[in-house]
Amino acid sequence: MTTLDTEAVAEKVLAALDTRSQVAPFTDQDPAFSPEQAYAVTAHLRQRRTARGEKHAGRKIGFTNRGIWQQYNVTAPIWGDMFDTTVRDLSQSKTLSLASFVEPRIEPEIVFKLSRDVKPDADEAELLASTAWIAHGFEIVQSIYPDWRFHGADVIAAGGVHGVLLLGPQHPVAALGPDVKDALVDFSVTLSCNGKVMDRGKGVNVLGGPLSALRHLVEVLGRDRFNPPLRAGEVVTTGTLTAAFPIAPGEKWSTSIEGIALEGIAVEFT
Numbered sequence: 001m002t003t004l005d006t007e008a009v010a011e012k013v014l015a016a017l018d019t020r021s022q023v024a025p026f027t028d029q030d031p032a033f034s035p036e037q038a039y040a041v042t043a044h045l046r047q048r049r050t051a052r053g054e055k056h057a058g059r060k061i062g063f064t065n066r067g068i069w070q071q072y073n074v075t076a077p078i079w080g081d082m083f084d085t086t087v088r089d090l091s092q093s094k095t096l097s098l099a100s101f102v103e104p105r106i107e108p109e110i111v112f113k114l115s116r117d118v119k120p121d122a123d124e125a126e127l128l129a130s131t132a133w134i135a136h137g138f139e140i141v142q143s144i145y146p147d148w149r150f151h152g153a154d155v156i157a158a159g160g161v162h163g164v165l166l167l168g169p170q171h172p173v174a175a176l177g178p179d180v181k182d183a184l185v186d187f188s189v190t191l192s193c194n195g196k197v198m199d200r201g202k203g204v205n206v207l208g209g210p211l212s213a214l215r216h217l218v219e220v221l222g223r224d225r226f227n228p229p230l231r232a233g234e235v236v237t238t239g240t241l242t243a244a245f246p247i248a249p250g251e252k253w254s255t256s257i258e259g260i261a262l263e264g265i266a267v268e269f270t
Contacts, residue, residue: 004030006037010044013158016144020102025145025154035078036225038156043226045159046081055084057235058113060139060162062155064206064213064239074152077207077239079217080160087165087235090137095268098249101142101163106247107240108191108255110184110203110210110262111135111167118230120222124211127218128181133170136189136255136262139237140164141244165237168265176261185209187259191242193251201241203260213238 009026016023026033050056062078069075088096098104115132122130140163145154155161173180185203192198207213214236221229230236247253247269254266 006040009041025150027151038153040226041157057082057087080162089167103143105244107139107244109237111137111237116232135170136168138166183260190256199242206239210238
């Protein structure tokens with residue numbers, strides 16, 4: 001068991017996020033700090049953020065793309081909370097100031113909004129039937145740990161390194177066609193910066209497909225002693241389809257998508 005107090009860790013994380021500052025990884029202080037204990041920190045963070053007026057909006061799933069595990073020194077997916085203060089619609093503004101983020105990076109993702117509570121044993125067909133809409137979005141992630149150096153428990157304790165989710169157009173499942181389940185696995189995305197292609201990815205990159213990533217989260221939450229299961233109205237973003245890239249003011253990032261009826265999106269950073 002860790003010697004770290006999970007409430008104290010939550011206070012330190014929230015202070016770092018609020019002040020755009022960085023701290024040493026908690027596993028440096030105590031190597032016994034575990035993912036399970038970090039999810040107790042998640043619960044404390046959520047309580048503190050909702051107590052000050054933020055509304056819980058959903059979850060982000062991270063590190064579903066196994067191709068980036070070695071780079072970030074993690075060995076399994078993680079998740080964190082999102083709030084009304086961290087979910088934005090690109091239709092309202094296609095620019096984003098990076099002033100409030102520390103070491104931000106960009107990740108193109110697939111996003112679901114749930115129309116009903118999800119049972120712990122729900123399969124992918126049930127999850128699709130429980131989906132109000134699907135969208136393509138950018139998650140801006142950030143690291144309160146210098147140089148993105150951490151272990152999995154540190155990432156969890158830091159709110160899943162979530163910064164903000166930028167949503168593209170949202171489509172009812174039926175509008176994406178009868179083969180949407182297969183399309184979510186097979187589609188491809190191209191990520192560009194200032195018109196230069198940076199990387200390409202496919203739906204299968206995120207644990208075999210975004211629906212599989214969502215099912216993984218459902219299973220993980222079914223074993224969680226500290227945090228609630230997924231509920232109706234939650235927005236869930238399922239992990240990066242490509243590598244995650246550092247971003248800076250003055251850059252315009254965009255995507256194009258093939259193989260599914262979702263639009264590419266674009267954002268300019270200031």
